[in-house]
Amino acid sequence: xxGIAGIVRPDCGPAVPEQQLLRMAGAIRHRGPDGFxxxxxxxxxxxxxxxSIFDLPGGWQPFETGEGSILIYNGEVYNHxxxxxxxxxxxxxxxxxxxxxxxxxxxxxxxxxxxxxxxxQFALAYWEPGPRRLTMVRDRFGVRPLYFSLLSDGTIxxxxxxxxxxxxxxxxxxxxxxxxxxxxxxxxxxxxxxAFRGVSQLGPGEVVIWERGRVVxxxxxxxxxxxPIDTTSPSPEELDSxxxxxxxxxxxxxxxxxxxxxxxLDSSLITALAQQETDHRLRTFSLAFSESSYDExxxxxxxxxxxGSEHHTLEITSQQIAEALxxxxxxxxxxLVRTAPVPMYLLAREVRASGITVIATGExxxxxxxxxxxxxxxxxxxxxxxxxVQAAELLDQLYGYLGPEAARRGPAWRRFILETGTSDDPLxxxxxxxxxxxxxxxxxxxxxxxxxxxxDRALDELxxxxxxxxxxxxxxxxxxxxELTTLLEPYLLSAQGDRVAMASGVEGRFPFLDHRVFGxxxxxxxxxxxxxxxxKVALRRLASRVLPAGIAGRGKQPYRAPAVKPFFGPDAPExxxxxxxxxxxxxxxxxxxxxxxxxxxxxxxxxVTSLREEMSLIAVLSTQVWQQAFVSESRSxxxxxxxxxxxxxxxxxxxxxxxx
Numbered sequence: 001x002x003g004i005a006g007i008v009r010p011d012c013g014p015a016v017p018e019q020q021l022l023r024m025a026g027a028i029r030h031r032g033p034d035g036f037x038x039x040x041x042x043x044x045x046x047x048x049x050x051x052s053i054f055d056l057p058g059g060w061q062p063f064e065t066g067e068g069s070i071l072i073y074n075g076e077v078y079n080h081x082x083x084x085x086x087x088x089x090x091x092x093x094x095x096x097x098x099x100x101x102x103x104x105x106x107x108x109x110x111x112x113x114x115x116x117x118x119x120x121q122f123a124l125a126y127w128e129p130g131p132r133r134l135t136m137v138r139d140r141f142g143v144r145p146l147y148f149s150l151l152s153d154g155t156i157x158x159x160x161x162x163x164x165x166x167x168x169x170x171x172x173x174x175x176x177x178x179x180x181x182x183x184x185x186x187x188x189x190x191x192x193x194x195a196f197r198g199v200s201q202l203g204p205g206e207v208v209i210w211e212r213g214r215v216v217x218x219x220x221x222x223x224x225x226x227x228p229i230d231t232t233s234p235s236p237e238e239l240d241s242x243x244x245x246x247x248x249x250x251x252x253x254x255x256x257x258x259x260x261x262x263x264x265l266d267s268s269l270i271t272a273l274a275q276q277e278t279d280h281r282l283r284t285f286s287l288a289f290s291e292s293s294y295d296e297x298x299x300x301x302x303x304x305x306x307x308g309s310e311h312h313t314l315e316i317t318s319q320q321i322a323e324a325l326x327x328x329x330x331x332x333x334x335x336l337v338r339t340a341p342v343p344m345y346l347l348a349r350e351v352r353a354s355g356i357t358v359i360a361t362g363e364x365x366x367x368x369x370x371x372x373x374x375x376x377x378x379x380x381x382x383x384x385x386x387x388x389v390q391a392a393e394l395l396d397q398l399y400g401y402l403g404p405e406a407a408r409r410g411p412a413w414r415r416f417i418l419e420t421g422t423s424d425d426p427l428x429x430x431x432x433x434x435x436x437x438x439x440x441x442x443x444x445x446x447x448x449x450x451x452x453x454x455x456d457r458a459l460d461e462l463x464x465x466x467x468x469x470x471x472x473x474x475x476x477x478x479x480x481x482x483e484l485t486t487l488l489e490p491y492l493l494s495a496q497g498d499r500v501a502m503a504s505g506v507e508g509r510f511p512f513l514d515h516r517v518f519g520x521x522x523x524x525x526x527x528x529x530x531x532x533x534x535x536k537v538a539l540r541r542l543a544s545r546v547l548p549a550g551i552a553g554r555g556k557q558p559y560r561a562p563a564v565k566p567f568f569g570p571d572a573p574e575x576x577x578x579x580x581x582x583x584x585x586x587x588x589x590x591x592x593x594x595x596x597x598x599x600x601x602x603x604x605x606x607x608v609t610s611l612r613e614e615m616s617l618i619a620v621l622s623t624q625v626w627q628q629a630f631v632s633e634s635r636s637x638x639x640x641x642x643x644x645x646x647x648x649x650x651x652x653x654x655x656x657x658x659x660x
Contacts, residue, residue, distance in 0.1 A: 005046070012042035021047045024168055025047040031049055037050070038062075038648070054099055078249035092105050106118075112135070122144055142202075147194065178457065180335065181452045190490060194334075205223060227522075239538055257358040258356040283311075285312045288313050290315060306548050326629065330629050357506055443599065
């Protein structure tokens with residue numbers, strides 16, 4: 001794992017200054033705390049900061065071929081030993097035992113067609129100096145990030161995180177109101193949008209090819225096909241075999257691997273399989289909360305004791321959430337609508353301090369096997385068309401984990417769930433979520449509202465951009481596709497995944513996001529994913545073989561964290577009041593102070609109880625922090641004074657040499 005960055009000009013021109021590249025490396029040093037490499041060739045420069053996972057002494061980047069091509073690569077390809085063996089059988093020789101060199105040899109031999117062979121999570125940039133071609137690629141599900149800016153002179157600046165692009169000095173951070181509106185609608189921006197004007201991101205499974213100053217190709221090399229040609233429902237034994245193999249591959253490393261254990265079905269199943277696949281006592285890590293309504297430690301401890309792991313629990317207080325939010329915003333590079341990424345950031349820091357740098361987790365199971373309550377809402381909405389009384393009764397069984405708040409639900413809430421959207425709207429499954437966050441938009445400043453325009457721009461653009469195949473899917477398939485593409489990568493794998501883990505140099509691995517497991521889930525009969533209101537049926541049956549019955553049968557309890565309490569009251573940090581002052585709100589220009597004042601009064605008096613108001617508060621506060629950290633402050637980007645482990649330096653040819 002690592003952070004990657006680079007600058008490429010349309011023609012050879014002068015060399016990219018080393019100090020410029022060092023600033024970019026310094027901005028993402030947290031992604032690669034073990035050292036960095038540097039490459040400068042005529043009109044191009046690249047850096048890679050390294051988190052050592054495979055081939056600790058030898059796997060340094062950038063990698064260069066004999067022809068002068070260069071690869072910088074962030075991620076892991078878990079089946080690289082098998083791919084290496086195939087290449088060696090065809091005469092290839094290797095200088096290292098790391099997966100980066102395997103990817104480079106495959107690109108040289110097979111071009112982009114080799115991507116289908118890769119089982120892993122990665123973002124890469126491949127530079128070919130002859131045609132002055134830069135090829136950028138992102139993995140199937142978008143686990144690892146890749147950003148770029150195209151300048152007016154055709155120069156392209158790329159990096160794992162936007163802050164490294166800003167560190168180049170070539171791009172100034174400015175808010176993109178359209179990207180912000182997507183965040184406040186869907187929880188994350190939709191590629192290529194980001195929160196910053198002029199900064200684009202590759203989408204999951206996407207290739208972008210730049211040549212001599214312009215993007216000449218941009219396409220998906222992989223798409224999530226939820227309507228496969230083969231509709232034969234696979235067997236339970238196949239799921240057992242695939243998931244075990246996925247876990248086995250993701251335990252491959254030259255450093256110890258641990259797991260996150262939430263106490264729910266998904267992480268517990270991954271943890272149990274990981275313990276069976278390893279020959280040492282697995283180390284497991286969990287979050288606990290001082291507030292009981294968020295705490296799941298009893299379930300976590302039950303699983304850890306049952307499988308015999310070496311278990312670690314980190315208890316989080318509201319005060320810690322408030323103190324850490326600015327650090328989290330710096331790493332997520334985006335405003336948030338929930339505080340959930342903050343405890344994950346604190347847990348990753350604890351994991352790193354415990355000597356673990358690789359963690360397997362359970363993300364992806366809910367999207368693939370229909371685990372969220374959102375899918376149950378689709379079922380109940382369709383039932384309501386024929387039996388509204390039964391649908392309302394069944395709806396009351398959902399969201400029990402909300403505690404007292406659930407008891408306050410009434411007819412208006414039931415209508416909101418059961419009657420939002422129409423059957424002919426392809427976004428109907430996600431309108432309840434989008435309209436819950438829509439409360440945030442009531443606080444926009446007039447200038448932001450004017451730039452975004454009337455209507456639900458984020459939803460209108462999403463609706464208009466849906467592939468025709470998605471629009472023709474059944475309601476449950478379409479809901480799953482939307483969940484994969486609007487929540488998993490833009491929020492869960494980024495703000496709540498890669499950014500907060502890599503902030504401490506911790507690599508997350510996701511066995512459910514093996515593309516073979518995805519293919520299995522796509523072919524699985526619907527009733528083996530959701531049977532009436534029982535979610536993830538196939539996973540539960542597999543879990544019953546390896547987990548305590550209470551865990552295998554436990555209902556879904558989404559991960560949540562305190563939202564309002566940390567920022568109000570006697571223990572609230574001073575910066576909160578400063579950021580929410582009328583003066584700061586006016587300076588930032590994103591929120592209307594008069595509109596925000598009523599929300600703040602409710603927060604200070606303890607009268608905020610709804611998720612809508614909680615999300616509105618976090619959106620306003622986190623945007624203020626984000627705006628100051630990236631836009632308002634003049635930041636001095638400094639690289640650490642260390643010597644690169646790899647240096648590739650090619651001087652421009654002299655005039656005489658060039659003429660010959």
